[in-house]
Protein backbone atom coordinates (compact mmCIF):
# COMPACT_ATOMS: atom_id res chain seq x y z
CA UNK A 1 0.00 0.00 0.00
CA UNK A 2 1.51 3.37 -0.99
CA UNK A 3 1.94 6.12 1.55
CA UNK A 4 -0.08 9.36 1.58
CA UNK A 5 1.36 12.47 3.21
CA UNK A 6 -1.34 14.46 4.96
CA UNK A 7 -1.56 17.95 6.51
CA UNK A 8 -4.40 18.63 8.97
CA UNK A 9 -5.71 22.18 9.46
CA UNK A 10 -7.53 22.64 12.77
CA UNK A 11 -5.81 19.87 14.79
CA UNK A 12 -7.03 21.08 18.21
CA UNK A 13 -10.66 21.18 17.07
CA UNK A 14 -13.33 18.57 17.78
CA UNK A 15 -13.05 17.16 14.26
CA UNK A 16 -9.36 17.88 13.68
CA UNK A 17 -8.29 15.98 16.80
CA UNK A 18 -10.50 13.05 15.78
CA UNK A 19 -8.87 13.13 12.32
CA UNK A 20 -5.42 12.91 13.97
CA UNK A 21 -6.57 9.78 15.85
CA UNK A 22 -7.79 8.28 12.58
CA UNK A 23 -4.43 9.00 10.88
CA UNK A 24 -2.61 7.42 13.83
CA UNK A 25 -4.53 4.17 13.21
CA UNK A 26 -4.09 4.12 9.41
CA UNK A 27 -0.54 3.12 8.55
CA UNK A 28 -0.90 4.18 4.89
CA UNK A 29 -1.34 7.82 6.02
CA UNK A 30 1.54 9.94 7.40
CA UNK A 31 0.91 13.22 9.18
CA UNK A 32 3.56 15.61 7.82
CA UNK A 33 2.33 18.91 9.37
CA UNK A 34 -0.57 20.70 11.00
CA UNK A 35 -1.92 24.20 10.43
CA UNK A 36 -3.04 25.86 13.64
CA UNK A 37 -3.35 29.49 14.66
CA UNK A 38 -1.77 28.59 18.00
CA UNK A 39 1.36 26.53 18.82
CA UNK A 40 3.36 27.44 15.67
CA UNK A 41 6.92 26.11 15.94
CA UNK A 42 5.93 23.24 18.23
CA UNK A 43 5.51 19.60 17.27
CA UNK A 44 2.06 18.01 17.47
CA UNK A 45 3.29 15.75 20.28
CA UNK A 46 4.11 18.85 22.37
CA UNK A 47 0.48 20.00 22.45
CA UNK A 48 -1.50 18.64 25.37
CA UNK A 49 -4.19 16.18 24.37
CA UNK A 50 -2.90 15.56 20.83
CA UNK A 51 -1.40 12.23 19.67
CA UNK A 52 2.36 11.65 19.64
CA UNK A 53 3.21 12.85 16.14
CA UNK A 54 6.60 14.32 15.32
CA UNK A 55 4.98 16.62 12.71
CA UNK A 56 5.57 20.41 12.89
CA UNK A 57 2.83 22.98 13.48
CA UNK A 58 2.58 26.07 11.29
CA UNK A 59 0.42 29.18 11.50
CA UNK A 60 1.78 30.45 8.16
CA UNK A 61 -0.09 28.34 5.62
CA UNK A 62 2.09 29.20 2.60
CA UNK A 63 5.25 28.46 4.58
CA UNK A 64 3.77 25.10 5.52
CA UNK A 65 2.93 24.24 1.91
CA UNK A 66 6.43 25.32 0.79
CA UNK A 67 8.33 23.42 3.49
CA UNK A 68 6.42 20.16 3.52
CA UNK A 69 5.97 17.49 0.87
CA UNK A 70 2.21 16.79 1.12
CA UNK A 71 -0.34 14.97 -1.02
CA UNK A 72 -3.53 15.95 0.83
CA UNK A 73 -4.78 18.76 3.10
CA UNK A 74 -7.63 17.82 5.44
CA UNK A 75 -9.38 21.04 6.45
CA UNK A 76 -11.58 21.09 9.55
CA UNK A 77 -11.54 24.74 10.58
CA UNK A 78 -13.98 27.58 9.92
CA UNK A 79 -15.76 28.71 6.73
CA UNK A 80 -13.51 31.78 6.35
CA UNK A 81 -10.17 30.03 6.85
CA UNK A 82 -11.22 26.73 5.29
CA UNK A 83 -11.90 28.50 2.02
CA UNK A 84 -8.50 30.27 2.09
CA UNK A 85 -6.66 27.04 2.95
CA UNK A 86 -8.42 25.15 0.16
CA UNK A 87 -7.53 27.76 -2.47
CA UNK A 88 -3.90 27.89 -1.35
CA UNK A 89 -3.57 24.11 -1.25
CA UNK A 90 -4.64 23.95 -4.89
CA UNK A 91 -2.15 26.69 -5.79
CA UNK A 92 0.58 24.53 -4.23
CA UNK A 93 -0.55 21.30 -5.93
CA UNK A 94 -1.98 19.73 -2.77
CA UNK A 95 -5.37 17.99 -2.95
CA UNK A 96 -7.88 19.26 -0.37
CA UNK A 97 -10.35 17.11 1.56
CA UNK A 98 -12.71 19.60 3.16
CA UNK A 99 -15.12 18.89 5.97
CA UNK A 100 -15.48 22.55 6.90
CA UNK A 101 -19.01 23.72 6.16
CA UNK A 102 -20.48 27.14 5.41
CA UNK A 103 -18.87 27.89 2.03
CA UNK A 104 -21.06 30.05 -0.22
CA UNK A 105 -22.27 28.88 -3.63
CA UNK A 106 -19.86 31.37 -5.26
CA UNK A 107 -16.93 30.00 -3.24
CA UNK A 108 -17.80 26.44 -4.25
CA UNK A 109 -17.99 27.51 -7.91
CA UNK A 110 -14.61 29.30 -7.67
CA UNK A 111 -12.99 26.23 -6.12
CA UNK A 112 -14.52 24.03 -8.81
CA UNK A 113 -12.98 26.25 -11.51
CA UNK A 114 -9.59 26.32 -9.80
CA UNK A 115 -9.55 22.53 -9.38
CA UNK A 116 -10.34 22.10 -13.05
CA UNK A 117 -7.64 24.59 -14.07
CA UNK A 118 -5.05 22.87 -11.87
CA UNK A 119 -6.36 19.38 -12.77
CA UNK A 120 -6.38 18.49 -9.10
CA UNK A 121 -8.95 16.56 -7.09
CA UNK A 122 -10.89 18.19 -4.25
CA UNK A 123 -13.47 16.50 -2.03
CA UNK A 124 -15.84 18.80 -0.16
CA UNK A 125 -18.24 16.77 1.96
CA UNK A 126 -20.86 18.53 4.12
CA UNK A 127 -21.17 15.28 6.04
CA UNK A 128 -18.66 12.40 6.18
CA UNK A 129 -20.96 10.04 8.12
CA UNK A 130 -22.23 7.23 5.91
CA UNK A 131 -25.63 7.23 7.62
CA UNK A 132 -26.08 10.93 6.92
CA UNK A 133 -25.11 10.45 3.28
CA UNK A 134 -27.75 7.70 2.98
CA UNK A 135 -30.33 9.89 4.73
CA UNK A 136 -29.69 12.58 2.10
CA UNK A 137 -30.00 10.09 -0.75
CA UNK A 138 -33.20 8.58 0.70
CA UNK A 139 -34.59 12.12 1.08
CA UNK A 140 -34.00 12.81 -2.58
CA UNK A 141 -35.86 9.61 -3.46
CA UNK A 142 -38.75 10.32 -1.07
CA UNK A 143 -39.20 13.88 -2.39
CA UNK A 144 -40.25 12.45 -5.75
CA UNK A 145 -43.39 11.11 -4.04
CA UNK A 146 -43.65 13.52 -1.07
CA UNK A 147 -42.79 17.00 -2.33
CA UNK A 148 -43.83 18.77 0.90
CA UNK A 149 -40.87 18.62 3.25
CA UNK A 150 -39.24 20.44 6.13
CA UNK A 151 -35.78 19.86 7.59
CA UNK A 152 -34.94 20.05 11.28
CA UNK A 153 -31.24 19.95 12.08
CA UNK A 154 -29.90 19.87 15.63
CA UNK A 155 -26.29 20.60 16.59
CA UNK A 156 -24.08 21.46 19.55
CA UNK A 157 -24.11 25.14 20.49
CA UNK A 158 -20.49 25.78 19.40
CA UNK A 159 -21.40 25.48 15.73
CA UNK A 160 -20.67 28.62 13.70
CA UNK A 161 -22.79 28.12 10.59
CA UNK A 162 -26.57 27.80 10.29
CA UNK A 163 -28.20 26.06 8.63
CA UNK A 164 -25.78 23.14 8.69
CA UNK A 165 -23.97 22.10 5.53
CA UNK A 166 -25.87 18.81 5.67
CA UNK A 167 -29.26 20.56 5.75
CA UNK A 168 -28.33 22.75 2.78
CA UNK A 169 -27.05 19.76 0.81
CA UNK A 170 -30.21 17.78 1.67
CA UNK A 171 -32.40 20.63 0.43
CA UNK A 172 -30.33 20.93 -2.76
CA UNK A 173 -30.72 17.21 -3.46
CA UNK A 174 -34.48 17.42 -2.85
CA UNK A 175 -34.57 20.42 -5.18
CA UNK A 176 -33.20 18.17 -7.94
CA UNK A 177 -36.01 15.64 -7.38
CA UNK A 178 -39.14 17.81 -7.07
CA UNK A 179 -40.75 20.70 -8.90
CA UNK A 180 -40.15 24.04 -7.21
CA UNK A 181 -43.04 24.76 -4.84
CA UNK A 182 -44.10 27.15 -2.09
CA UNK A 183 -45.11 25.27 1.07
CA UNK A 184 -47.55 26.15 3.81
CA UNK A 185 -50.47 28.58 3.52
CA UNK A 186 -49.92 31.26 0.85
CA UNK A 187 -51.10 33.93 3.31
CA UNK A 188 -49.13 32.72 6.33
CA UNK A 189 -47.44 35.47 8.36
CA UNK A 190 -44.72 35.24 10.97
CA UNK A 191 -45.80 37.09 14.11
CA UNK A 192 -42.30 36.47 15.45
CA UNK A 193 -39.57 36.83 12.81
CA UNK A 194 -37.89 33.53 11.89
CA UNK A 195 -40.71 31.37 13.26
CA UNK A 196 -40.95 29.42 10.01
CA UNK A 197 -37.20 28.91 9.68
CA UNK A 198 -34.91 29.48 6.69
CA UNK A 199 -36.23 28.96 3.17
CA UNK A 200 -34.54 27.11 0.35
CA UNK A 201 -36.76 26.87 -2.72
CA UNK A 202 -39.89 26.70 -0.55
CA UNK A 203 -38.41 24.16 1.88
CA UNK A 204 -38.18 25.32 5.49
CA UNK A 205 -35.00 24.54 7.42
CA UNK A 206 -35.03 24.78 11.23
CA UNK A 207 -31.72 24.93 13.13
CA UNK A 208 -31.57 23.92 16.80
CA UNK A 209 -28.39 24.66 18.81
CA UNK A 210 -28.06 23.14 22.28
CA UNK A 211 -25.33 21.84 24.57
CA UNK A 212 -25.38 18.05 24.73
CA UNK A 213 -26.10 17.60 21.03
CA UNK A 214 -23.52 16.53 18.42
CA UNK A 215 -25.06 16.33 14.91
CA UNK A 216 -28.63 15.25 14.16
CA UNK A 217 -31.12 15.77 11.37
CA UNK A 218 -34.73 14.91 10.62
CA UNK A 219 -36.25 15.27 7.18
CA UNK A 220 -40.03 15.27 7.56
CA UNK A 221 -42.24 14.65 4.53
CA UNK A 222 -45.98 15.31 4.75
CA UNK A 223 -48.85 14.14 2.58
CA UNK A 224 -52.57 13.49 3.00
CA UNK A 225 -53.05 11.63 6.28
CA UNK A 226 -49.39 10.60 6.66
CA UNK A 227 -45.86 11.77 7.35
CA UNK A 228 -42.54 10.09 6.65
CA UNK A 229 -39.52 10.98 8.80
CA UNK A 230 -35.92 10.18 7.87
CA UNK A 231 -33.59 10.69 10.80
CA UNK A 232 -29.86 10.47 11.34
CA UNK A 233 -27.84 10.97 14.53
CA UNK A 234 -24.10 11.24 15.03
CA UNK A 235 -23.46 10.46 18.70
CA UNK A 236 -19.65 10.59 18.35
CA UNK A 237 -17.31 12.32 15.90
CA UNK A 238 -15.76 8.95 15.14
CA UNK A 239 -18.88 8.53 12.93
CA UNK A 240 -17.29 10.91 10.39
CA UNK A 241 -13.86 9.28 10.18
CA UNK A 242 -14.49 6.39 7.76
CA UNK A 243 -15.77 9.06 5.35
CA UNK A 244 -12.67 11.22 5.84
CA UNK A 245 -10.48 8.17 5.16
CA UNK A 246 -12.48 7.31 2.02
CA UNK A 247 -12.18 10.90 0.79
CA UNK A 248 -8.40 10.99 1.31
CA UNK A 249 -8.04 7.74 -0.64
CA UNK A 250 -10.27 8.92 -3.50
CA UNK A 251 -9.03 12.49 -3.84
CA UNK A 252 -5.65 11.21 -5.04
CA UNK A 253 -7.34 9.71 -8.11
CA UNK A 254 -9.49 12.76 -8.92
CA UNK A 255 -8.73 15.76 -11.12
CA UNK A 256 -11.95 17.72 -10.43
CA UNK A 257 -13.91 18.93 -7.42
CA UNK A 258 -16.45 16.51 -5.97
CA UNK A 259 -19.14 17.95 -3.65
CA UNK A 260 -20.66 15.25 -1.46
CA UNK A 261 -19.40 11.87 -0.34
CA UNK A 262 -22.23 10.09 -2.20
CA UNK A 263 -20.24 10.68 -5.41
CA UNK A 264 -17.45 8.44 -4.09
CA UNK A 265 -19.63 5.53 -2.95
CA UNK A 266 -19.91 2.45 -5.20
Ligand SMILES: NC(=O)C1=CN([C@@H]2O[C@H](COP(=O)(O)OP(=O)(O)OC[C@H]3O[C@@H](n4cnc5c(N)ncnc54)[C@H](OP(=O)(O)O)[C@@H]3O)[C@@H](O)[C@H]2O)C=CC1
Pocket residue numbers: 009010011012013014015016035036037038076077078079081098099100101102125126127128129158161240
Ligand atom coordinates in the same frame (compact mmCIF):
# COMPACT_ATOMS: atom_id res chain seq x y z
N1 LIG B 1 -18.14 17.31 6.99
C1 LIG B 1 -18.40 16.74 8.16
O1 LIG B 1 -18.75 15.54 8.24
C2 LIG B 1 -18.28 17.55 9.40
C3 LIG B 1 -17.96 18.85 9.29
N2 LIG B 1 -17.81 19.62 10.39
C4 LIG B 1 -17.35 20.98 10.15
O2 LIG B 1 -15.96 21.01 10.42
C5 LIG B 1 -15.59 22.31 10.89
C6 LIG B 1 -14.87 22.16 12.24
O3 LIG B 1 -15.79 21.66 13.17
P1 LIG B 1 -15.39 21.37 14.70
O4 LIG B 1 -14.18 20.55 14.74
O5 LIG B 1 -16.62 20.94 15.36
O6 LIG B 1 -15.03 22.87 15.16
P2 LIG B 1 -13.98 23.33 16.30
O7 LIG B 1 -14.34 24.74 16.61
O8 LIG B 1 -13.94 22.33 17.38
O9 LIG B 1 -12.59 23.28 15.53
C7 LIG B 1 -12.18 24.22 14.59
C8 LIG B 1 -10.70 24.42 14.78
O10 LIG B 1 -10.22 25.26 13.74
C9 LIG B 1 -9.29 26.13 14.36
N3 LIG B 1 -9.05 27.32 13.54
C10 LIG B 1 -9.80 28.43 13.44
N4 LIG B 1 -9.22 29.29 12.62
C11 LIG B 1 -8.07 28.71 12.21
C12 LIG B 1 -7.02 29.12 11.36
N5 LIG B 1 -7.01 30.32 10.79
N6 LIG B 1 -6.00 28.26 11.14
C13 LIG B 1 -5.99 27.06 11.70
N7 LIG B 1 -6.94 26.62 12.54
C14 LIG B 1 -7.97 27.44 12.77
C15 LIG B 1 -9.89 26.48 15.69
O11 LIG B 1 -8.91 27.02 16.56
P3 LIG B 1 -9.31 27.83 17.89
O12 LIG B 1 -9.59 26.75 18.89
O13 LIG B 1 -8.12 28.65 18.19
O14 LIG B 1 -10.55 28.63 17.57
C16 LIG B 1 -10.36 25.10 16.12
O15 LIG B 1 -9.35 24.38 16.77
C17 LIG B 1 -16.89 23.11 10.96
O16 LIG B 1 -17.03 23.86 9.78
C18 LIG B 1 -17.97 22.04 11.01
O17 LIG B 1 -19.20 22.47 10.48
C19 LIG B 1 -17.99 19.13 11.65
C20 LIG B 1 -18.35 17.82 11.81
C21 LIG B 1 -18.54 16.92 10.70
Ligand SMILES: O=C(O)C1=N[C@H](C(=O)O)C[C@H](O)C1
Pocket residue numbers: 101126127128155156159160163164165166167214215216
Ligand atom coordinates in the same frame (compact mmCIF):
# COMPACT_ATOMS: atom_id res chain seq x y z
O1 LIG C 1 -20.49 21.40 12.95
C1 LIG C 1 -20.78 20.19 13.08
O2 LIG C 1 -20.68 19.59 14.16
C2 LIG C 1 -21.23 19.46 11.89
N1 LIG C 1 -21.17 20.05 10.74
C3 LIG C 1 -21.53 19.51 9.50
C4 LIG C 1 -22.70 20.26 8.90
O3 LIG C 1 -22.72 21.50 8.97
O4 LIG C 1 -23.60 19.63 8.34
C5 LIG C 1 -21.72 18.02 9.54
C6 LIG C 1 -22.33 17.49 10.80
O5 LIG C 1 -23.66 17.82 10.78
C7 LIG C 1 -21.62 18.04 12.02
